[in-house]
Amino acid sequence: MSTNRITRFPRPAVLVALVTTAIALIGVGTALAATPAAQAFHEQPLVPGTPCTVTANACVDLDSKQSWLFEGGKITHGPVPVAIGGPGKETPVGHSLRVYRKEELHRSGEYTATNGEPAPMPWSVFFQDGGIAFHEGRVDTPSAGCVRLTKENAMTWYNNLEVGDQVQVVSAAAVHAARG
Template structure:
């Protein structure tokens, strides 16, 4: 009997179905390395961003509640800064005046205008954290002003 495998991308999408957990012998098995173990942030973080792995999570007291999800971040010259920040405000239908572009489901966490928001997962940003439409909604719904956002290099 082979080792149970998770459907490719199931953990990255933040969804593991029963079918994804069924091994070759039809036995349910938990993943050996879960997205929860991979989140590199501390217990204060409500959101965790790993710049080197292009991944983000929502967390509660050190436990992953959503993710890992794929992200894109700042391009050269506009790098997303590492550090510990707090959510400052949210705007479901934000429009960037600086870049004349929509930023749906924006959750701002720096004083320089960097936010999580729906955006391209193929192109880097001007510092913001781009999320898929589904993940952007989850981060918007899951975070409130004052929540800690940890960004690790």
């Protein structure tokens, strides 16, 4: 016995309404997912003289190319000059990044030194996926996304930051514009 089936397609207006609703729900989900961290950042007071909040342990301002260490919402070191990522290799922005690993004598798995060996990244404090870290290096040329510090400052960041500590990488201009 054969059954004739008629396939019905939704009317264009119904289809448009379904697609619009789906896009709206995706947008709401994305907005809700991003809201808690961004809202928490905007609700916390800034450490005076910096673009980062009192919850941070380390702060990087991409605009001034400076970094600070905080304890209890007060500056303990800094500001110090840093190198940040250049075009196409920008240092990632984040309000609630976390230190997840430290290596005193790390060598890059991505870049090589002039002798062909993996590039040294002494005093590495990793805080973002993709191997993004604070580490010793030149502060007068762009990095490949890491935050480079002088040897003395890299050692200080390494000795003062612990796994789990919060790192904020921000644009001071954007922070101040968002806060009015």
